[in-house]
Amino acid sequence: MVADPRQTNDALETCITKGIHREIIRTVSRNMPDPVSIYELADLFKLFGDSTRLGILWALSESEMCVCDLCALLRMKQPAVSHQLKNLKQSRIVKSRRDGKIVYYSLDDDHIRRLLNLGMEHTQES
Amino acid sequence: MVADPRQTNDALETCITKGIHREIIRTVSRNMPDPVSIYELADLFKLFGDSTRLGILWALSESEMCVCDLCALLRMKQPAVSHQLKNLKQSRIVKSRRDGKIVYYSLDDDHIRRLLNLGMEHTQES
DNA sequence: ACTATATATTAATATATGTACATATGTACA
DNA sequence: TGTACATATGTACATATATTAATATATAGT
Numbered sequence: 001m002v003a004d005p006r007q008t009n010d011a012l013e014t015c016i017t018k019g020i021h022r023e024i025i026r027t028v029s030r031n032m033p034d035p036v037s038i039y040e041l042a043d044l045f046k047l048f049g050d051s052t053r054l055g056i057l058w059a060l061s062e063s064e065m066c067v068c069d070l071c072a073l074l075r076m077k078q079p080a081v082s083h084q085l086k087n088l089k090q091s092r093i094v095k096s097r098r099d100g101k102i103v104y105y106s107l108d109d110d111h112i113r114r115l116l117n118l119g120m121e122h123t124q125e126s
Numbered sequence: 127m128v129a130d131p132r133q134t135n136d137a138l139e140t141c142i143t144k145g146i147h148r149e150i151i152r153t154v155s156r157n158m159p160d161p162v163s164i165y166e167l168a169d170l171f172k173l174f175g176d177s178t179r180l181g182i183l184w185a186l187s188e189s190e191m192c193v194c195d196l197c198a199l200l201r202m203k204q205p206a207v208s209h210q211l212k213n214l215k216q217s218r219i220v221k222s223r224r225d226g227k228i229v230y231y232s233l234d235d236d237h238i239r240r241l242l243n244l245g246m247e248h249t250q251e252s
Numbered sequence: 253a254c255t256a257t258a259t260a261t262t263a264a265t266a267t268a269t270g271t272a273c274a275t276a277t278g279t280a281c282a
Numbered sequence: 283t284g285t286a287c288a289t290a291t292g293t294a295c296a297t298a299t300a301t302t303a304a305t306a307t308a309t310a311g312t
Contacts, residue, residue, distance in 0.1 A: 020228075021195045028188040029199055033246065035177075038184065040249045041242075042177040049172030050300075051164050058164065062154040067259060069147045073155055080301065082260055101258045101309050102146075111248035116167075118244060120159065122237035123166045176270075193289060206271065208290055227279050227288050 047091055048115065052076070053084050060094060061113045064106040173217055174241065178202070179210050186220060187239045190232040 033041075047053055055074050059065060065073070070081050085105055088094040095108045107113055159167075173179055181200050185191060191199070196207050211231055214220040221234045233239055 024189050025195055025199050028185050031188050032184060038177050038180050041245050042175055042180045044245055044249050045171050046175030049168055049175040051168040054164050054168045058158060059154050062157050063150050065150060069151055073151050111244060115244055118237060118241055119167050119170055123170055
């Protein structure tokens, strides 16, 4: 929960020693995204922050796959996979297409793949 | 919780109709990162998946700031800020330096800034 | 229409996570 | 060394989130 950064007038008095870095606070405050954007971004990352979903996402970054394939690959129960796919689809991280009985899932756009790779770069480097 | 994708032999039998897309599963399975990497990556993204921390991170992407500054900017209680900074620091997302009584925090490396921007790009575009 | 299979949904429970409060630690300065 | 301030930590509580099992829906083929 983030307070609205556009109303920081009295917040500047929060510090006991009041005037510390007032200029920085004002400047940063002007450049902060609005709270709604922060929320939406947090919701995006939240979905990346679970190894189950991340496994699904990584798999889909390699190839379009059906639910059944994902179950086999990740050794998960089908309802669990469907459940996570639903979350991911609602946030437009993955998309699906149906071919008869089978529903194929894939990443919604290339940002997702780039986020995965960039994140992995960071965790692997140190 | 992700099962070890290197042991998918019998998992291939999970589907009732057994042989669906066996080749895809084998190929993707070979390209999956090991489970530990998936976990670490999930832990990274988990920390991005909260609007409180994301506010802190965005602020720090604009400028190095002390705890007190962050409290004022985000209108949060000091222990709450410190608590999140501790999490972020443990995962090497932020780093700190002390100057007398004051501890300054900043982003640990440029991957973090790029992840923030890339994520924001994705949420803003649709 | 009936059956089998692939996927989706629902509800219950367990677990993880953030928050708030009290308190502790560390640093500077008198 | 004693006081004030900046930051850190620990615990309890509330809430969010994942997981599971049971069940429902949708589609294809007979």
